[in-house]
Amino acid sequence: MTTLSPHQQLEQLRRGTVEIITESALLEKLEQGRPLRVKLGLDPTAPDIHIGNAVVLHKLRQFQDLGHEAILVIGDFTGLIGDPSGKSETRPALSPDEVQRNAATYRDQYSLILDPARTRVVFNSEWLRPLTFYDVIRLASRATVHRLLERDDFAKRFREHLPIHLHELLYPLCQAYDSVAIRADVELGGTDQKFNNLMGRELQRELGQDPQVVVLTPLLPGLDGVQKMSKSLGNAIGITEPAGAMYGKVMSLADSLMIPYFEYCTLVPLDEIRAMEQALRAGDLHPRDAKQRLANAITARYHGDAAARVAADEFTRVFRERELPASVPARVLSRDTLRSKGALDEPNWVRLEPLLVELGFAASNSDARRLIRQGGVGLQPPAHGDGGAEQPLRLPHDASRLISLGVLEDLGKGGFRVCVPDAGPGGPPPAERSGLLVRVGRRQIARVWLGA
RNA sequence: GGGGAGGUACCCAAGCGGCCAAAGGGGGCUGACUGUAGAUCAGCUGGCGGAAUGCCUUCGGAGGUUCGAAUCCUUCCCUCCCCA
Numbered sequence: 158m159t160t161l162s163p164h165q166q167l168e169q170l171r172r173g174t175v176e177i178i179t180e181s182a183l184l185e186k187l188e189q190g191r192p193l194r195v196k197l198g199l200d201p202t203a204p205d206i207h208i209g210n211a212v213v214l215h216k217l218r219q220f221q222d223l224g225h226e227a228i229l230v231i232g233d234f235t236g237l238i239g240d241p242s243g244k245s246e247t248r249p250a251l252s253p254d255e256v257q258r259n260a261a262t263y264r265d266q267y268s269l270i271l272d273p274a275r276t277r278v279v280f281n282s283e284w285l286r287p288l289t290f291y292d293v294i295r296l297a298s299r300a301t302v303h304r305l306l307e308r309d310d311f312a313k314r315f316r317e318h319l320p321i322h323l324h325e326l327l328y329p330l331c332q333a334y335d336s337v338a339i340r341a342d343v344e345l346g347g348t349d350q351k352f353n354n355l356m357g358r359e360l361q362r363e364l365g366q367d368p369q370v371v372v373l374t375p376l377l378p379g380l381d382g383v384q385k386m387s388k389s390l391g392n393a394i395g396i397t398e399p400a401g402a403m404y405g406k407v408m409s410l411a412d413s414l415m416i417p418y419f420e421y422c423t424l425v426p427l428d429e430i431r432a433m434e435q436a437l438r439a440g441d442l443h444p445r446d447a448k449q450r451l452a453n454a455i456t457a458r459y460h461g462d463a464a465a466r467v468a469a470d471e472f473t474r475v476f477r478e479r480e481l482p483a484s485v486p487a488r489v490l491s492r493d494t495l496r497s498k499g500a501l502d503e504p505n506w507v508r509l510e511p512l513l514v515e516l517g518f519a520a521s522n523s524d525a526r527r528l529i530r531q532g533g534v535g536l537q538p539p540a541h542g543d544g545g546a547e548q549p550l551r552l553p554h555d556a557s558r559l560i561s562l563g564v565l566e567d568l569g570k571g572g573f574r575v576c577v578p579d580a581g582p583g584g585p586p587p588a589e590r591s592g593l594l595v596r597v598g599r600r601q602i603a604r605v606w607l608g609a
Numbered sequence: 610g611g612g613g614a615g616g617u618a619c620c621c622a623a624g625c626g627g628c629c630a631a632a633g634g635g636g637g638c639u640g641a642c643u644g645u646a647g648a649u650c651a652g653c654u655g656g657c658g659g660a661a662u663g664c665c666u667u668c669g670g671a672g673g674u675u676c677g678a679a680u681c682c683u684u685c686c687c688u689c690c691c692c693a
Contacts, residue, residue, distance in 0.1 A: 318689050381636095409645050445644040476645050510658095524638085526660075527653055531639040572659045598638085599645060 163187035166223050170372070173216060173421060175348050178355070178371040186342050186370060193225040196341035196369070198332060198350070201236035201259070204266040207393035208455060209377035209386030212421045213345055214270040216374050220343070221275040228339055229263060234282035235331045256280050269396060284338040285331055293327075299363050300330055300356070308352040329353045333360040341369045347376045349385070377421050382411040400460040401482075404468035405600075407452035408476075412444050415451055423454040479548070482602065487592060489580045489608040490515055502574055505607060506566065509534070509552075509573040516605070518597040528597055529553060529573070537594035538564040539578050549596045564593065580606035 161169070166187050167180065177183055186193055197217055206214070217227050233256060260278050267276065288296070305326045306312055314321050329352060336344055336357030344354045351373055358368040376385045379392025386393045394406045410418065415437075419430045433450075436442035449469065457465035475482050490512070495501040500511035510525035513534065519525035528534050535549030536559055550559050552573065559565035564576045577593050592604035 320688065405645070412644095412646050414646095443644075444646070448644080448646075472645090520638095521656065522658075523656065524654085526658085528639065530660085531652065533639045568659050 161223065169223070170216075170219060172427070173212070173374065174372055175375050176351070176371075176373045178358070178373075182368070183343070183370040183372075193220070193342035194228055194339060195220045195225050195343045195345060196228050196230055196336060196339060197345045198230045198232055198335060198353075199263070201231055201233040203259075204263055205388040205393075205395065206266060206269065206397070207386055207388060207395045208422050208459075209379065209393060210347075211270060211396055212377055213347060213374045214267065216372065217345055218271050220345075221272045225275070225343075227271055227276045228341070229267060229276060229278045230335050230339065231259065231263060231278065231280045232332070232335075233259075233280045234285040235328060235335075256282070279339065281331070281335050281338070285334065296330055296334065297327065299360060302326070305329060329356040330360070333357040336369050337361055337364055337366060340366060342367075343370045343372055345372050345374065347385075348373045349376055375417070375421055378414055378417065380406060380410060382414050394455075396459050400456050400464040400468040401471055403459065404452045404456045404465065404472055405476075407455050408448055408472060410448065410451075412448070415444070415447055418455070419451055423451065423458065425450075425454055476599070481549075481594070485594065485602055485604045487606070488516060488603045489606045490577070492607055492609060495607075505576050505578065506574045507577050507607070508568075509575050512575065512577070512595070512605070513597065516595060516601075516603055518595070518601045518603075533597055535594075535596040536564065536575065537596075538562050539592055539594075540590040549594055577605055577607045580608045 163184055167184050170183070171177065171180070195217060197213065221227055260280070263278050264273060264276065267278075306315055308329065311321055311326070313319075332353045333356035335341075336354075337360055341357065341361075344357055346354050351371070354369075354371040354373070358371060361368045378384070379386035379390055380394070381390075381392045384390050384392060388395070394403055398406075407418070416430065416434050419425055419433070420427070433442060433447055437444060437447060452472075453465050453469060456468050460468075471483055474480050490507075492501060495507055495511065495515065498511050498515075500508045500515070502508065509529065510519070510522040513519040513525040513528065514522060519528055525534075529552050532551055532554055534552045536552065537549040538559070552559070552565075556565060556567060556573070560567060566574050566576075568574060575593060578591055590604075592606045594602070594604050596602040
């Protein structure tokens with residue numbers, strides 16, 4: 158256990174939370190001087206930790222560092238319902254095998270932030286599945302429809318005459334029962350879990366347990382600044398993403414998100430953050446510089462200082478100075494695949510649209526055509542010798558130059574084909590710059606060769 | 610159980626026999642500008658395609674009427690409202 162006094166622990170734990178229900182109850186628990194059981198409920202989906210859901214994990218880690226025990230409750234059974242808060246779909250029940258396999262996955266994934274020695278992973282099907290219908294009715298009798306309809310999303314749907322299925326109402330109850338089953342002292346969650354977590358408190362009290370303390374952490378807005386961060390919404394920064402990508406994503410953040418991100422995703426002291434906020438408002442601090450510091454802090458947290466510095470340099474070089482990245486992903490495309498799509502005209506001449514599709518830079522040939530027409534596609538011919546850092550030439554604007562360089566052929570009506578060099582037998586492509594550089598927009602870039 | 614209103618592209622939402630691949634808005638994408646931000650402006654936004662007054666697929670599902678259907682008919686599925 159920690160040597161910190163209960164008050165000091167509380168002080169630490171308070172930081173970065175939105176609400177603790179109640180602080181006095183937490184203090185009482187801390188004063189008992191025993192390791193508390195701290196619960197965190199998780200979706201049964203494959204874990205995809207991003208800096209958004211990392212917020213609550215770091216909080217949990219803090220509990221662990223103070224000597225408490227983390228219990229990850231995987232909602233494999235509640236997954237049958239799907240948390241009604243989202244436009245969730247129900248998921249098929251997991252087989253015992255899958256459960257076992259997943260348990261390992263969760264432990265691995267969460268070990269990136271949590272202390273494995275103080276983490277227990279449990280699945281709620283363990284206690285929810287055995288309940289009989291009788292049990293369920295008894296359980297359901299503990300809650301009223303009115304109480305359940307207080308939940309924002311239920312209330313909203315009710316108001317708007319959108320369907321609310323009966324079993325959805327059971328979700329908060331199931332989750333509450335989890336707390337009973339593991340005799341949770343504390344339940345952690347994002348603010349969107351407030352209702353569910355409070356339900357746990359109520360149910361525990363009903364059933365004669367000391368009610369859990371609810372600790373709510375903020376929901377981190379996603380990169381779009383509108384919705385909460387979520388992988389499926391494509392607005393997330395994954396904690397295992399490469400440093401460069403992480404840094405870049407932070408830099409493209411809306412200005413209005415900087416301060417919240419500083420607060421929730423970094424360890425920068427609060428008073429420094431306040432100072433920055435002031436300076437920004439006063440115009441003494443360029444937002445770009447503040448954002449660079451943010452990008453640095455976040456990247457360093459997951460990749461270390463050195464990697465963060467490299468990412469920063471690379472960023473400056475590519476986006477400020479508009480040079481090519483230090484390393485461009487190499488892609489060797491299969492002749493067979495291209496041929497089967499009718500994209501390969503002669504041994505090395507490939508139609509541009511299917512090429513972009515093949516690279517994943519365009520969704521369809523039509524999409525590719527649109528990109529080309531709108532000047533979104535850039536090509537840079539392979540360098541013979543050292544050609545210096547030439548910029549990719551834009552299509553269709555620079556078509557004539559590319560044609561004179563012998564890498565492009567105009568098929569008329571906006572159609573093009575390009576000359577893609579050979580990758581050579583087997584192995585990786587030869588000299589780095591011998592490939593055709595293809596770029597769409599700023600981010601999508603690859604050096605391309607043709608293979609078998 | 611009775612009565613009524615609905616289900617249109619990623620979302621909202623017009624259309625109610627041909628000029629509908631389907632108005633408008635949102636979102637997304639590309640370009641200009643810039644700090645890879647925001648705001649603004651321009652273009653694009655089903656697939657195929659050597660940019661066709663071209664072909665294919667799409668308006669809850671399945672059939673049907675018609676030269677022709679998102680639009681009319683039959684039937685099935687789903688949602689909401691009012692009454693019980």
